Amino acid sequence: xxxxxxxxxxxxxxxxxxxxxxxxxxxxxxxxxxxxxxxxxxxxxxxxxxxxxxxxxxxxxxxxxxxxxxxxxxxxxxxxxxxxxxxxxxxxxxxxxxxxxxxxxxxxxxxxxxxxxxxxxxxxxxxxxxxxxxxxxxxxxxxxxxxxxxxxxxxxxxxxxxxxxxxxxxxxxxxxxxxxxxxxxxxxxxxxxxxxxxxxxxxxxxxxxxxxxxxxxxxxxxxxxxxxxxxxxxxxxxxxxxxxxxxxxxxxxxxxxxxxxxxxxxxxxxxxxxxxxxxxxxxxxxxxxxxxxxxxxxxxxxxxxxxxxxxxxxxxxxxxxxxxxxxxxxxxxxxxxxxxxxxxxxxxxxxxxxxxxxxxxxxxxxxxxxxxxxxxxxxxxxxxxxxxxxxxxxxxxxxxxxxxxxxxxxxxxxxxxxxxxxxxxxxxxxxxxxxxxxxxxxxxxxxxxxxxxxxxxxxxxxxxxx
Amino acid sequence: xxxxxxxxxxxxxxxxxxxxxxxxxxxxxxxxxxxxxxxxxxxxxxxxxxxxxxxxxxxxxxxxxxxxxxxxxxxxxxxxxxxxxxxxxxxxxxxxxxxxxxxxxxxxxxxxxxxxxxxxxxxxxxxxxxxxxxxxxxxxxxxxxxxxxxxxxxxxxxxxxxxxxxxxxxxxxxxxxxxxxxxxxxxxxxxxxx
Numbered sequence: 001x002x003x004x005x006x007x008x009x010x011x012x013x014x015x016x017x018x019x020x021x022x023x024x025x026x027x028x029x030x031x032x033x034x035x036x037x038x039x040x041x042x043x044x045x046x047x048x049x050x051x052x053x054x055x056x057x058x059x060x061x062x063x064x065x066x067x068x069x070x071x072x073x074x075x076x077x078x079x080x081x082x083x084x085x086x087x088x089x090x091x092x093x094x095x096x097x098x099x100x101x102x103x104x105x106x107x108x109x110x111x112x113x114x115x116x117x118x119x120x121x122x123x124x125x126x127x128x129x130x131x132x133x134x135x136x137x138x139x140x141x142x143x144x145x146x147x148x149x150x151x152x153x154x155x156x157x158x159x160x161x162x163x164x165x166x167x168x169x170x171x172x173x174x175x176x177x178x179x180x181x182x183x184x185x186x187x188x189x190x191x192x193x194x195x196x197x198x199x200x201x202x203x204x205x206x207x208x209x210x211x212x213x214x215x216x217x218x219x220x221x222x223x224x225x226x227x228x229x230x231x232x233x234x235x236x237x238x239x240x241x242x243x244x245x246x247x248x249x250x251x252x253x254x255x256x257x258x259x260x261x262x263x264x265x266x267x268x269x270x271x272x273x274x275x276x277x278x279x280x281x282x283x284x285x286x287x288x289x290x291x292x293x294x295x296x297x298x299x300x301x302x303x304x305x306x307x308x309x310x311x312x313x314x315x316x317x318x319x320x321x322x323x324x325x326x327x328x329x330x331x332x333x334x335x336x337x338x339x340x341x342x343x344x345x346x347x348x349x350x351x352x353x354x355x356x357x358x359x360x361x362x363x364x365x366x367x368x369x370x371x372x373x374x375x376x377x378x379x380x381x382x383x384x385x386x387x388x389x390x391x392x393x394x395x396x397x398x399x400x401x402x403x404x405x406x407x408x409x410x411x412x413x414x415x416x417x418x419x420x421x422x423x424x425x426x427x428x429x430x431x432x433x434x435x436x437x438x439x440x441x442x443x444x445x446x447x448x449x450x451x452x453x454x455x456x457x458x459x460x461x462x463x464x465x466x
Numbered sequence: 467x468x469x470x471x472x473x474x475x476x477x478x479x480x481x482x483x484x485x486x487x488x489x490x491x492x493x494x495x496x497x498x499x500x501x502x503x504x505x506x507x508x509x510x511x512x513x514x515x516x517x518x519x520x521x522x523x524x525x526x527x528x529x530x531x532x533x534x535x536x537x538x539x540x541x542x543x544x545x546x547x548x549x550x551x552x553x554x555x556x557x558x559x560x561x562x563x564x565x566x567x568x569x570x571x572x573x574x575x576x577x578x579x580x581x582x583x584x585x586x587x588x589x590x591x592x593x594x595x596x597x598x599x600x601x602x603x604x605x606x607x608x609x610x611x612x613x614x615x616x617x618x619x620x621x622x623x624x625x626x627x628x629x630x631x632x633x634x635x636x637x638x639x640x641x642x643x644x645x646x647x648x649x650x651x652x653x654x655x656x657x658x659x660x
Binding site for chain 1: 482483484486488489492493494496497498499500501511516517541542543546547548549550551554569571572573576577580581628629630631641642644645646648649651652655656659
C-alpha cells in the first residue's frame with residue numbers, strides 16, 4: 001500500500017519508537033520567540049546542559065513588540081524584559097536572532113517561509129500553535145509547549161504520538177470575492193472547532209493546487225482552529241518558484257538535488273487516510289464569524305443560526321454564551337452592522353499578497369470615518385515590499401494606519417488592543433473572548449471582507465463593491 | 467515534575483464547552499519568564515469584573531466557596547487554542563492536579579502531562595453524571611489502575627493513558643531527562659539521515 005505525504009516525512013524522522021509509547025521524532029528546524037522560550041532556556045541551564053543543536057534554532061521577537069516607534073525602548077516593562085531576555089539567551093546559547101531592528105524581524109510564521117528556512121520534507125516546531133502555517137510547503141509543522149521547547153533544546157527531538165491522518169479535498173474554481181481565508185473558515189464552520197482533533201490534515205484538490213503560497217499558508221495556519229495537530233500541502237512548482245533565491249534556500253547544484261527529493265513528496269494514489277472530506281469550491285461564499293470560537297462562522301450574507309432550532313444541548317449553550325458576549329441576536333444578519341475597528345495583519349493574513357489584495361480594493365477610496373483601520377505587515381521584508389510597490393501611499397490615502405511588523409492586535413498582549421465592547425473585523429485567527437483585549441468583540445474574515453468593512457463602516461458583502 | 471499516583475478530592479465544576487487557553491490564562495499575563503505564580507490569574511476575565519481583583523464575579527465557580535478541590539471538571543474540547551504551557555502552569559499553580567472532560571485539545575493534553583497535571587477523558591454520559599453531583603461529592607482517580615470513580619454512587623470509568631506517560635507520571639520522571647540520555651542515538655541518527 002502507498003504512503004501518505006505525512007507518513008513519508010514522519011517515517012524519515014523517527015529516531016526510535018518507545019514501546020507502548022510515543023516516538024522520538026527528530027526536528028529539522030526550531031523557531032522560538034520571546035514568550036514561550038524563557039522558561040525552556042532556564043530549564044536547560046538548571047540542568048547544566050548546553051543546547052544540543054543551536055544552529056537549528058532561529059529566534060525572532062514578535063508577540064510583545066510595539067508596532068509603532070520600534071526604534072525606541074519598549075514602554076511596557078515586562079514586555080521589554082521578556083524581549084531583552086530573548087536577546088541574552090540567544091547570545092549565551094549561540095542562537096541566531098532576528099530581533100527588533102533587524103531587517104529579517106517579523107512574525108515567526110511569516111519570516112520562516114520568506115527567508116527560505118522552511119523547506120519541503122522538513123519537521124518544524126515552535127512554541128506557538130500556528131506553526132502549522134509551515135505545512136503549506138509540505139512539511140510536518142506543529143505547535144509545542146515550553147517543556148517541548150526544552151526537549152528540542154536538549155536533544156533536537158520531541159516525543160510525539162503519531163496522529164491519525166485526514167485529507168480534505170477541495171475541487172473547482174472559487175466564487176468571486178472568495179479567497180483562501182474563506183476556504184478555511186468554511187471548513188472549520190463545517191467540521192467545528194474540534195472536528196480535526198487528533199488528526200494531521202492534508203489539503204488537496206484542484207482548488208488548493210491553484211492557490212499561491214501565501215494563500216496556502218493562510219489555510220494551513222488555521223488548521224489548529226479545528227483542533228488538528230497540523231495541516232500540510234504537497235509541494236509543487238508554485239512552491240519551488242516561491243522558494244527559489246530566498247536567503248536560506250539551497251543554491252545552484254544543491255537546489256537541483258533538493259528539488260529532485262522534494263518532487264517525491266506527495267501522497268501515493270493508493271494511500272489510505274483515516275478520514276476524508278470532500279468540498280466543492282462553488283459552495284464557498286465570503287465568510288465571517290459571529291461567535292467566540294472560529295467554528296462559529298457563516299457566509300457573510302447568511303443569518304446567525306436560530307438558537308431554539310439547535311438540538312444538541314452543549315452546542316446550544318456554546319452559541320448562547322457566544323451571542324451574549326458578542327452582543328448579537330439569534331437569527332440575525334450581520335450585513336449592515338456598524339463596526340469600529342478593522343485589523344489587517346497576523347500570521348494568518350499579513351503577507352504581501354494579502355496586502356496587495358487589500359490595496360487593489362481600496363485604491364482611490366477612503367475609509368469610513370467611523371472606523372479605525374490598522375494594517376500591520378507580517379515582517380520587515382513585507383513592509384519594505386509594501387513601500388517598494390507604492391501600497392503604502394494607497395493605504396495612507398485611504399486613511400489606513402500602517403504599523404510596523406509584529407503580532408499586533410491578534411492577541412491582546414502588546415500595546416495594540418481593541419477596547420471592551422467594540423467590534424473589530426479582523427483577518428487574524430481567533431475570536432475567543434478577550435482575544436484582542438478584555439471585552440473586545442472579534443469578527444474573523446478575509447482581508448477583502450475586512451477592507452470592504454473599512455470602506456463602509458459596516459459589515460459588507462465585498463462582492464457588492466468589487 | 468512531582469509524581470502523581472492517586473487523587474481523592476472534591477471537584478470544581480465548569481460545565482462550559484470549548485474552554486480555550488485565552489480564557490484559562492489571557493495573553494497579557496504571559497510576560498513572566500518563570501513558571502511560577504500563574505494561578506492567581508487562572509480564568510482571570512471570567513473571575514473578576516473589569517480585571518479588578520476586588521470585584522469577583524459571584525456567578526463564576528472559582529468565586530463560589532462551596533466548591534473546592536484538586537480536580538477541575540469541564541465541558542468538551544477543553545484547552546483548545548494557543549500552545550501556551552502557561553495554561554497548564556496556571557491550573558497546577560492554582561492547586562488542580564487533574565482536569566476531567568469528555569474531550570481535550572491535543573497540545574493542552576501534552577502540556578498538562580508534561581507538568582504532572584492529569585487530563586482524564588471520560589464519556590459524555592459520565593461527565594454529565596459528575597456535573598449532577600452535589601458540591602460535597604468527591605471523585606477518586608487512580609493513575610495506576612486508570613480509573614475514575616464518583617465516590618457517592620460508585621460509578622467508575624476507565625480512562626486512556628499512554629503507558630510511557632503513565633510511568634512518567636507515577637514516578638515523576640521527565641521527558642527531558644529521557645531525551646538527554648538519548649543524545650548519542652540521536653547523533654548517530656543525524657549521521658545516517660540523508
